[in-house]
Amino acid sequence: MPVFPNRVPNLQQIGPIVEVVIFPSQPIYIKMRNEGQNPPSKKVIALIDTGASGSCINDPIAKELGLIARDVVPVQTPSGTSQQPIYDLGFSLPSLTANIIPIQALGSDLEKQPYDALIGRDILSFCTLIYNGWDNSYQLHI
Amino acid sequence: MFEKELEIFKKIKADLLSQYSGGFVVIKGDEVLGVWQSRLDALKSGIDKYGDVPFLVKNINESDIVINFSRNLIFA
Numbered sequence: 001m002p003v004f005p006n007r008v009p010n011l012q013q014i015g016p017i018v019e020v021v022i023f024p025s026q027p028i029y030i031k032m033r034n035e036g037q038n039p040p041s042k043k044v045i046a047l048i049d050t051g052a053s054g055s056c057i058n059d060p061i062a063k064e065l066g067l068i069a070r071d072v073v074p075v076q077t078p079s080g081t082s083q084q085p086i087y088d089l090g091f092s093l094p095s096l097t098a099n100i101i102p103i104q105a106l107g108s109d110l111e112k113q114p115y116d117a118l119i120g121r122d123i124l125s126f127c128t129l130i131y132n133g134w135d136n137s138y139q140l141h142i
Numbered sequence: 143m144f145e146k147e148l149e150i151f152k153k154i155k156a157d158l159l160s161q162y163s164g165g166f167v168v169i170k171g172d173e174v175l176g177v178w179q180s181r182l183d184a185l186k187s188g189i190d191k192y193g194d195v196p197f198l199v200k201n202i203n204e205s206d207i208v209i210n211f212s213r214n215l216i217f218a
Contacts, residue, residue, distance in 0.1 A: 027186035028194055051212030059218055070185065070199040072144055074208045077215055081208070084217050085143050088185055088199070102182055106209065109216035120209075 004093060004140040011136040016048040016129070017115055018140060022057060023090035024065055026102050040065050043094065044116035048129060048140065052120035055091075055103055058110040061117070062087055067107075075106060091123065093142065146171055147198035158202045170197035177202070 008014045023029055023041045032039040042061055054075075069085030087107060090100040103122060110116055128141035147169040151158075154174065158167055161177075166184035168175040170192055178184040181199060188197045201207075 025185055026182055027189045031189060031194075049211075049213075052210070054209035054211075056211075056215065066194070068194060068196050069143060070188075070197065071201075072148065074206050075211065075215075075217075076208050077211045077213065079214050082217065086209075088181070104181075106215070107218065109218065118211075 002093070002095065002142050004095075004142070005137065006139070007135070007137040009136065011131075011133060011138065014114070016131060016138040016140075017045050018048065018119070019043060019094050020046045020117060020119070021092045021094055022061060022065060022117070023092070023100055024067060025088035026090055026100065029090055029100070045114070046117035046119045047113075047115045048124070048138075049118040049120055050124065050129070052118050054086075054122050055105040055120040056108050056110070056118040057087070057089070057105045058113075058116040059107045060111075062107045065089070069107070071104070073106075144196070144198045147200075150174065151198065151200050155202070159204065162202050165202045167200050167202055168197060169200065170195075 021041050021043050029039045067087040070088055071086050072083045073086050074081055075084045084106055086104050088104055091103050092100045130139040150169050150172055165177045165179055166181045167177045168184050168188040184199045
C-alpha cells in the first residue's frame with residue numbers, strides 16, 4: 001500500500017494537502033492514446049477534505065483538460081442545495097501515474113484558494129488518512 | 143444543462159428502475175442509447191457513439207445521491 005507522508009509548517013492553517021494528477025476520463029484517455037495523441041494531464045495541489053462527501057476541481061482545470069460534464073447532481077452546502085454538473089475524470093498521485101483511478105468530481109471556482117482540488121470522502125473511502133496535529137504531519141495510504 | 147435528457151429520464155425512470163436498478167443509462171437529446179452495468183462502460187459506449195460531446199450518463203436509482211460539502215463553494 002503506497003504511503004504519502006507529508007509535513008507542513010502549520011497544519012491547522014494549511015490543511016492536509018497532496019499533489020495529484022488529473023486526467024480526462026478513462027474512455028477519452030484510451031481513445032486519445034489509440035489515436036496516437038498524448039492525453040492531457042494536470043498536476044495540482046489538492047486539499048484532503050473530510051467535510052466533503054465528493055471531490056471537486058477548479059473550473060479552469062476542467063476547461064484546460066477539455067472535460068465535459070456527463071451528469072447533473074444535487075449538491076448541498078451551508079448555503080443550500082442546488083443541481084450542479086459533474087465531470088468524469090481520472091485521478092492519480094504523481095508516483096502512481098500507472099494507476100489512474102476513475103472518479104467523478106464537481107467543478108467549482110477555487111481561484112481564491114491555495115489549492116485546485118478537494119479530495120472528498122469518495123476517494124478517501126479507499127484510503128487510510130492519519131492526521132497528526134501534534135507534529136503537523138499527515139499520511140495518506142492508498 | 144441536460145434539460146431534455148433529464149426530462150426523458152424522468153419519463154422512463156420507473157421502467158428503468160424495474161429492470162435495471164443500479165445501472166447507468168446514456169441519453170442524448172431524445173435518444174436513449176442503452177443501459178450498462180458500469181458507469182465506465184456507459185461512458186465508453188456514449189463516446190464511441192457520439193464522440194466527446196455532451197450526453198447524459200445517469201445512474202438508475204430511486205433518487206440521486208446528494209453530495210455534501212461542509213464549506214460553501216462557488217459554482218459557475
